Amino acid sequence: MIRLSSTDIDNAEGAPATDELRSSLVEGLVAELHDGVVASHLVPGRDVWVRVTADAWESAGRVCRDLLGCTYFCYLSVIDWLPSPFGRSMDSSVDNVLEGVAAKDPEPMTHGVAGGESRFQLIARLYDVNRHVGVNLKVDVPDDTLTMTTWTKLFGGANWHEREAYEMFGITFAGHPSLRKLYLPGDFEGYPLRKDFPLLARMVKPWPGIVDVEAMPGVADDEGGE
Amino acid sequence: MGLVESGKLPKPLTKLLNISRKYSMWVYQWGLACCAIEMGAAFGSPRYDVMRLGVIPFPASPRQADLVVVSGTVTDKMAPVIRRLYEQMPEPKYVISMGSCANCGGPYWDSYSVTKGVDQIIPVDVYVPGCPPRPEALLEGIVLLQEMVANEDMAAKWKGDPLVVD
Amino acid sequence: MTAISERQQRAYIASQAADMRVNVELETEGMTLNIGPQHPATHGTLRIIVKLDGELVVAADPVPGYMHRGYEKLTEVRTYPQVNTLINRIDWLGSFANEVPFILAAEQLMDVEAPPRAQWIRTLLFELSRIANVTLFLGDMAVQLGAVTPVFYAFRDREYVLNLIESATGGRFHPNFDRIGGIKDDLPKGWIAETKQVMVKVNAFCDELEALLLGNEIFNVRTRGIGVIPPEVALSYGMSGANLRASGVDWDHRRDTPVGLVYDKLDWKVWTHPDGDSFARYWVRLQEVREAAKMVIQLCDGLPPGPIMAKVPRIIKVPEGEAWVATENPLGEMGYYVVSKGELVPFRVKIRSASFNNISIVPWLLRGVYVPDVITILASLYFILGDIDR
Numbered sequence: 001m002i003r004l005s006s007t008d009i010d011n012a013e014g015a016p017a018t019d020e021l022r023s024s025l026v027e028g029l030v031a032e033l034h035d036g037v038v039a040s041h042l043v044p045g046r047d048v049w050v051r052v053t054a055d056a057w058e059s060a061g062r063v064c065r066d067l068l069g070c071t072y073f074c075y076l077s078v079i080d081w082l083p084s085p086f087g088r089s090m091d092s093s094v095d096n097v098l099e100g101v102a103a104k105d106p107e108p109m110t111h112g113v114a115g116g117e118s119r120f121q122l123i124a125r126l127y128d129v130n131r132h133v134g135v136n137l138k139v140d141v142p143d144d145t146l147t148m149t150t151w152t153k154l155f156g157g158a159n160w161h162e163r164e165a166y167e168m169f170g171i172t173f174a175g176h177p178s179l180r181k182l183y184l185p186g187d188f189e190g191y192p193l194r195k196d197f198p199l200l201a202r203m204v205k206p207w208p209g210i211v212d213v214e215a216m217p218g219v220a221d222d223e224g225g226e
Numbered sequence: 227m228g229l230v231e232s233g234k235l236p237k238p239l240t241k242l243l244n245i246s247r248k249y250s251m252w253v254y255q256w257g258l259a260c261c262a263i264e265m266g267a268a269f270g271s272p273r274y275d276v277m278r279l280g281v282i283p284f285p286a287s288p289r290q291a292d293l294v295v296v297s298g299t300v301t302d303k304m305a306p307v308i309r310r311l312y313e314q315m316p317e318p319k320y321v322i323s324m325g326s327c328a329n330c331g332g333p334y335w336d337s338y339s340v341t342k343g344v345d346q347i348i349p350v351d352v353y354v355p356g357c358p359p360r361p362e363a364l365l366e367g368i369v370l371l372q373e374m375v376a377n378e379d380m381a382a383k384w385k386g387d388p389l390v391v392d
Numbered sequence: 393m394t395a396i397s398e399r400q401q402r403a404y405i406a407s408q409a410a411d412m413r414v415n416v417e418l419e420t421e422g423m424t425l426n427i428g429p430q431h432p433a434t435h436g437t438l439r440i441i442v443k444l445d446g447e448l449v450v451a452a453d454p455v456p457g458y459m460h461r462g463y464e465k466l467t468e469v470r471t472y473p474q475v476n477t478l479i480n481r482i483d484w485l486g487s488f489a490n491e492v493p494f495i496l497a498a499e500q501l502m503d504v505e506a507p508p509r510a511q512w513i514r515t516l517l518f519e520l521s522r523i524a525n526v527t528l529f530l531g532d533m534a535v536q537l538g539a540v541t542p543v544f545y546a547f548r549d550r551e552y553v554l555n556l557i558e559s560a561t562g563g564r565f566h567p568n569f570d571r572i573g574g575i576k577d578d579l580p581k582g583w584i585a586e587t588k589q590v591m592v593k594v595n596a597f598c599d600e601l602e603a604l605l606l607g608n609e610i611f612n613v614r615t616r617g618i619g620v621i622p623p624e625v626a627l628s629y630g631m632s633g634a635n636l637r638a639s640g641v642d643w644d645h646r647r648d649t650p651v652g653l654v655y656d657k658l659d660w661k662v663w664t665h666p667d668g669d670s671f672a673r674y675w676v677r678l679q680e681v682r683e684a685a686k687m688v689i690q691l692c693d694g695l696p697p698g699p700i701m702a703k704v705p706r707i708i709k710v711p712e713g714e715a716w717v718a719t720e721n722p723l724g725e726m727g728y729y730v731v732s733k734g735e736l737v738p739f740r741v742k743i744r745s746a747s748f749n750n751i752s753i754v755p756w757l758l759r760g761v762y763v764p765d766v767i768t769i770l771a772s773l774y775f776i777l778g779d780i781d782r
C-alpha cells in the first residue's frame with residue numbers, strides 16, 4: 001500500500017541505520033497525501049527526499065507547513081535533467097566542437113535520488129526549526145505545460161524563488177501574483193539555466209582553464225594519491 | 227579660458243593648469259562588487275588615506291566629478307546606467323577601471339550576463355588589474371593617472387572645439 | 393511564540409493599518425521614487441522603486457539583478473576546484489565562509505572527511521570571516537543613520553582581521569583556501585599569538601560601539617520598533633542568520649545541524665532577541681561578533697596537531713549523488729545543493745544564499761513605513777549584493 005522506495009538506504013558507517021525523525025516526516029506526508037507521494041529516499045542521519053505528484057505539490061507544502069512543523073522556507077529551485085548537448089564535462093564540451101571533434105551521441109536522461117520522469121524537476125527545501133530537521137520535496141514538472149501551482153500562498157519567500165525559476169528555466173507558476181523577470185534585463189532572450197542554453201563566450205574562445213585537467217609532466221598516474 | 231578653447235594655450239600655462247588639475251581630482255566612486263570594498267578601504271579607511279594624493283572622494287553626483295573609478299563587475303543590465311553616468315560628467319573626465327571584472331570580465335568571462343570589460347561602453351584611461359586589487363594598487367593607478375594628466379597637452383585635448391554650455 | 397513589546401505591537405498594527413490605506417481623510421497624491429541602482433543607502437547596486445503617499449511608503453518593489461553574474465550556470469562548466477574560486481565572490485565580505493558549505497557538500501558526496509586539524513582551521517577562518525564581515529555592518533549601519541565615526545573604526549579594526557586572513561591564506565579578500573579533503577596550507581608561525589591579540593582589539597571595538605551607539609538616544613529612536621518582523625513571517629520568507637534570531641527564533645546551523653565543523657567542541661552561545669526590530673538586528677550582530685571573537689580564542693587554544701589534508705585523488709571526480717549542506721554564514725544560512733553525475737564538473741549547483749531570502753521580505757516590510765525608515769530597515773537587514781544576485 002505504501003509505495004516507498006526507501007529500500008536503497010546506503011548505510012554510511014557511523015550513521016544510525018534508521019532515522020526515526022526523518023522517516024516520521026515521510027510517513028506524515030504519506031498519511032496525508034496517500035498516492036500523492038511517488039517515491040522517497042532517506043539517508044539516515046543526513047537528509048530525506050520526497051517526490052510528490054504535480055497535483056499534490058501545493059498540498060505537500062501545506063502538510064509540511066501545518067502538520068509537520070516545517071515552517072522555515074529554505075529555497076525552491078529547478079533541476080534540468082537533460083544531459084547537456086554540449087558534452088558532459090570539460091573534456092567533451094564546446095572546446096572539442098571547436099577542434100572539430102564530433103559531438104557525442106546524446107546520452108539518456110538519468111534522474112537523481114527519488115527518481116523522476118520529466119525533464120524539469122522542482123526541488124524545494126523546508127526546515128523544522130524546532131526539531132532541527134529539513135526535508136527536500138521534489139516534483140516532476142509536466143513536460144507539455146511546464147506549469148506548476150504556486151507556493152506563494154503558503155510561503156512568502158516562494159515569490160522571488162518562483163520568479164527566478166520562471167526566468168532561468170521558463171517554468172510558469174499558476175496563481176503567482178507577479179511572474180516577471182527578476183535578474184536579467186527585459187530584452188534578454190532564452191532561459192539561461194537550461195542545459196541547452198549555450199554560453200556564447202565559450203563558443204568563440206576555448207576555455208583557458210582546461211590545462212588544469214591535463215596530466216602534469218612526470219606524473220605517471222593521473223589518479224595519484226591513492 | 228578662451229585660450230583653451232582656441233587651442234593657443236602657452237606651454238607654461240598648460241603646465242600650471244595641469245598641476246592644479248592633477249592635485250584636485252574629485253573622484254566619483256562607482257562601486258559595483260567586491261572591488262568596491264577595496265575601493266572603500268582605499269578611499270575611506272585611515273590606513274590608505276587617499277587625500278594625501280590630492281584626490282577628493284566626496285562628490286555627491288557624477289556632475290561634480292573629474293574622475294570615476296568603476297570597480298567591480300559590469301553586467302549587461304548595469305551597462306546603460308554606466309554609459310549615462312559617464313555622459314553626465316563634465317569634460318575633462320577620466321576613468322579608472324578597477325579589477326579584472328571591469329577590465330575584461332574577470333572570472334565571469336564566459337557568463338551570459340556580464341559585460342566583458344567596461345571599455346566596451348566607455349573609454350578607460352587606467353586599468354588596475356587584480357581580483358581584487360589591493361588598495362595600494364588603486365593608489366598607484368591614481369598616481370599613474372596624475373602623471374598622465376600632468377603631461378597632457380590641453381590644446382590637443384580640446385582640439386579647438388568650442389565649449390558648449392547648455 | 394515571542395513576546396513583542398506593546399510599543400512594537402502598536403507600530404506593527406499601525407503599519408498594517410497604513411497598509412490598508414485607512415488614512416483617507418487627507419487626500420494626497422501618490423509619487424513614485426526610484427532609489428538606486430547606485431545609491432549610498434543601498435550600499436551596492438540594488439534598485440528599489442517605492443510608491444509614496446506623502447512620506448508614507450505604499451508599495452516597494454526591489455529590482456535586483458544589477459550584479460547578476462550567473463554563478464549557477466558557470467558552476468556547470470568549471471571543475472570542482474575551479475568552482476571553489478568562483479563562489480568566493482558571492483558574499484565578498486566573508487569570502488572564506490562561502491567556500492566551506494560547497495566543499496563540505498563535495499566531501500559528503502565523495503565520502504571523505506577532513507582531518508581534525510583542517511576542521512579546526514576551517515572553523516577558525518570561518519569565524520574570522522564572520523568578524524571581517526559583520527564589523528563592517530556595525531559601522532555601516534551607523535553611517536546610514538548619520539553617525540560617520542563608527543565606520544572609520546570598523547575599517548580600522550577590520551584591517552587587522554584582514555591582515556590575519558591574508559597572512560594565513562595569501563588573500564585579503566578571496567582566499568580560495570579550502571580544498572576538498574582539507575585546506576591548502578598550515579597556519580604560519582606566530583599566527584596564533586597575533587590572532588589572540590587582534591581578538592582583544594575586536595572585543596574593544598565591540599565595547600566601543602556599544603558605548604557609542606546602543607545607549608544613544610537618536611540611535612534608539614531611529615531603530616527601536618522600526619521594521620518589526622514577527623517570527624512567523626520571518627520563517628515563511630526564509631529569513632536566516634541574525635535577522636531570524638532577532639525575531640526570536642532560536643535557529644542556528646552552527647549548533648543545530650553541525651556538519652564538518654567543530655562548533656560542538658566550543659563553548660559559545662546563540663543570541664536571540666525577542667523584538668524583531670532594527671535595533672534587535674543590530675544588537676544580535678554585535679553579540680555575534682563578540683561570540684565569534686570568543687570562539688576564535690578557544691579555537692586557537694585547542695588546535696589539535698596532525699595533518700591538514702586527507703587522501704584525495706589529484707584529479708577530483710565526485711561520485712554520482714545529491715547533497716545539501718548549509719552553514720551559518722555571516723549573512724545567514726548559505727547552502728549548496730550539489731548534483732553530481734560522476735564528472736569533473738558538477739551537474740547542477742543550486743546556491744541558496746542568505747541575502748536573497750532576507751531581501752525578498754522588503755516588499756512586505758516596507759509597506760507603511762516612512763521614507764527615512766526605509767534606510768534604517770534596509771541597512772539593518774544587511775545584505776550584500778553579490779549574495780542577492782549571485
Ligand code: SF4
Nearest residue numbers: 260325326327357358
Ligand atoms: S575583479 Fe574580482 S574582486 Fe573585483 S569585482 Fe571582479 S570578482 Fe570581485
